[in-house]
Amino acid sequence: MGVDTVTAIFRRVLETDGITPHCDFFDLGGDSLIATRVLSAVARESGVELTFEDFLAAPTPESLAAKVAGAAR
Amino acid sequence: MARSADQQGRAVILGTPGVGPVTPDLIDAFTQIVESHADRTAVVHNGRPLSYLQLDGLVQRAALRLGAGPGVVGVRTSRSPGVVAELLGVLAAGGTYCPVDPAFPAARQRAMVAAAGCHLVIDAETVPQGKSGVEPVDFTDLLTPRGTDGPDEPDGPQAPAYILFTSGSTGDPKPVVTPRGAITTVVGALRELFDLGPADRVLQFASLNWDTCFEEILPTLTAGAALVLDDEAHSGSFPRLLRMVERERITVLDLPTAYWHELVRHLTEDRAALPPSVRLVVIGGEAADPARLADWCALATGDVRLVNTYGSTETTLITHAVDLHGPRALALGRPWRPGDRVPIGLPLPHVLERIGAEGELMIGGPALALGYRGLPQATEARFGSGEDRWFRTGDRVERAPGGVLLHRGRLDGELKIRGIRVDPAEVEAHLTAHPQVAGAAVTGARLAGRTTLVAYVVPAPGADTAALAAGLRRHLTARVPGHLVPGRIALVERLARTSSGKLDRAGTHRHYEGRTPEETELTQRRQGAAAAEEEGNDGR
Numbered sequence: 001m002g003v004d005t006v007t008a009i010f011r012r013v014l015e016t017d018g019i020t021p022h023c024d025f026f027d028l029g030g031d032s033l034i035a036t037r038v039l040s041a042v043a044r045e046s047g048v049e050l051t052f053e054d055f056l057a058a059p060t061p062e063s064l065a066a067k068v069a070g071a072a073r
Numbered sequence: 074m075a076r077s078a079d080q081q082g083r084a085v086i087l088g089t090p091g092v093g094p095v096t097p098d099l100i101d102a103f104t105q106i107v108e109s110h111a112d113r114t115a116v117v118h119n120g121r122p123l124s125y126l127q128l129d130g131l132v133q134r135a136a137l138r139l140g141a142g143p144g145v146v147g148v149r150t151s152r153s154p155g156v157v158a159e160l161l162g163v164l165a166a167g168g169t170y171c172p173v174d175p176a177f178p179a180a181r182q183r184a185m186v187a188a189a190g191c192h193l194v195i196d197a198e199t200v201p202q203g204k205s206g207v208e209p210v211d212f213t214d215l216l217t218p219r220g221t222d223g224p225d226e227p228d229g230p231q232a233p234a235y236i237l238f239t240s241g242s243t244g245d246p247k248p249v250v251t252p253r254g255a256i257t258t259v260v261g262a263l264r265e266l267f268d269l270g271p272a273d274r275v276l277q278f279a280s281l282n283w284d285t286c287f288e289e290i291l292p293t294l295t296a297g298a299a300l301v302l303d304d305e306a307h308s309g310s311f312p313r314l315l316r317m318v319e320r321e322r323i324t325v326l327d328l329p330t331a332y333w334h335e336l337v338r339h340l341t342e343d344r345a346a347l348p349p350s351v352r353l354v355v356i357g358g359e360a361a362d363p364a365r366l367a368d369w370c371a372l373a374t375g376d377v378r379l380v381n382t383y384g385s386t387e388t389t390l391i392t393h394a395v396d397l398h399g400p401r402a403l404a405l406g407r408p409w410r411p412g413d414r415v416p417i418g419l420p421l422p423h424v425l426e427r428i429g430a431e432g433e434l435m436i437g438g439p440a441l442a443l444g445y446r447g448l449p450q451a452t453e454a455r456f457g458s459g460e461d462r463w464f465r466t467g468d469r470v471e472r473a474p475g476g477v478l479l480h481r482g483r484l485d486g487e488l489k490i491r492g493i494r495v496d497p498a499e500v501e502a503h504l505t506a507h508p509q510v511a512g513a514a515v516t517g518a519r520l521a522g523r524t525t526l527v528a529y530v531v532p533a534p535g536a537d538t539a540a541l542a543a544g545l546r547r548h549l550t551a552r553v554p555g556h557l558v559p560g561r562i563a564l565v566e567r568l569a570r571t572s573s574g575k576l577d578r579a580g581t582h583r584h585y586e587g588r589t590p591e592e593t594e595l596t597q598r599r600q601g602a603a604a605a606e607e608e609g610n611d612g613r
Binding site for chain 1: 307308309310311312313331332334335338339342343491520521523525560561
């Protein structure tokens with residue numbers, strides 16, 4: 001799952017267009033509940049079931065995509 | 074019931090309640106279940122079962138260690154059978170349970186322990202040190218020695234069972250004292266409402282710091298059912314949660330409404346159903362979204378009871394409930410539609426209700442809390458005084474045909490953030506305590522269909538505005554739990570006032586919404602969501 005796919009998930013979930021690969025989900029107002037939508041979308045599209053703690057440690061599209069790639073290997 | 078305050082300002086009960094006998098006490102009910110269901114599973118922790126006999130051993134050990142009448146016992150919580158044993162152990166010893174979250178800021182933990190008048194603070198099992206950087210807070214200078222805090226507490230149904238906190242306008246946590254008679258009465262009513270029996274397996278999902286966890290733990294363990302604690306429930310991943318529910322054969326889920334909304338989204342997008350073991354889903358904490366309810370009904374959920382619940386900490390767990398969908402649902406005559414108003418329910422049998430001035434819901438009966446510890450004026454303002462006590466919920470309601478209540482908003486500015494009550498004045502008090510802040514207004518804003526806190530702050534003259542927002546975030550994070558830290562802090566020139574000079578939170582929000590650079594990109598969406606701005610709030 002690439003950075004572009006994760007960025008698109010962030011845009012869809014936060015309903016915001018201005019998201020770049022370095023934007024922090026939690027700085028954009030995302031909370032633990034909205035985060036479940038990102039984790040569900042990632043699981044649906046990549047098969048990788050990350051946890052909220054994984055997301056806290058990798059809160060940008062770029063870092064989260066790297067986490068998915070690492071978990072999928 | 075009359076009450077007065079002693080020298081310490083503590084609420085003391087003088088009279089006797091005009092309610093029927095409460096028998097057996099919660100702990101007696103648990104003991105009876107231990108005798109009749111000794112070998113059945115009481116608790117499952119990450120797959121490891123503990124029988125009722127084994128749990129009772131832990132409870133008795135905890136009670137023995139505390140000794141008879143230990144007073145107010147602060148318990149550092151952790152998601153483990155240990156916390157269940159300490160809760161029951163404190164009650165068995167005749168003490169008052171007060172959960173303390175070791176993940177809260179140290180200053181907050183200390184304020185809670187002081188406000189509750191804790192006589193000692195114990196760990197609910199070894200709290201892993203160093204995890205998430207949590208260091209145990211030292212409370213020794215704050216503890217109240219036994220025998221110095223006024224007359225002995227009453228025995229029986231009027232003895233305090235637990236102390237929990239709600240948001241208070243002064244910035245200090247506001248301790249609610251709930252008597253044993255109230256929790257015993259309500260736990261019995263919930264066993265009936267949930268129709269719990271020994272075959273049930275109930276997930277422990279709620280935070281251990283608020284009272285919803287008691288509605289999972291106590292009805293379950295006085296019905297001979299199994300309480301399931303599992304780390305996968307808190308992973309934030311619905312696929313993991315649902316697999317765990319299936320593996321553990323969970324029959325009852327009690328979820329914050331906000332979390333249930335997300336679960337419905339997930340199930341709808343996956344076109345999935347709940348694992349077939351689930352027979353009952355209880356929701357509560359804020360208004361149920363009729364759009365999510367319509368989605369839920371479109372899933373294969375016809376055999377699952379979906380029960381909406383309403384209640385306040387001050388009226389003990391749940392006062393109102395209604396089956397929204399499933400085998401016992403209120404006959405609506407048609408499917409739920411987006412735009413419907415979802416009822417908060419009918420009063421449970423022990424609840425007295427009346428609708429007061431301005432449509433405010435008032436609650437009476439045996440489930441009322443004793444009051445706010447050390448705050449006799451605040452207690453009288455919400456509970457009244459004299460024999461005839463009624464709790465003012467602050468929720469505006471109206472009665473629908475059939476008697477169910479509909480929620481019509483709040484009479485004050487109180488908000489629900491992730492299902493937790495927040496008085497915006499509490500956050501404002503912490504913000505204005507910062508030396509570089511001249512004024513602050515806090516209100517709720519919608520983001521992606523959820524309410525988040527937004528703070529508008531007027532910097533003091535000479536303040537370092539470049540660093541102030543980040544500095545205020547650190548200031549709050551060091552003092553208050555996460556649900557009281559605004560998602561956004563915007564620096565502004567002035568705050569809106571009403572014609573009488575009072576702070577106008579909504580007016581401030583309308584004036585500045587979308588004006589700060591960082592928020593510009595969020596404006597369009599929020600305007601779209603403006604119609605939904607007034608999020609329902611059901612008091613829990």
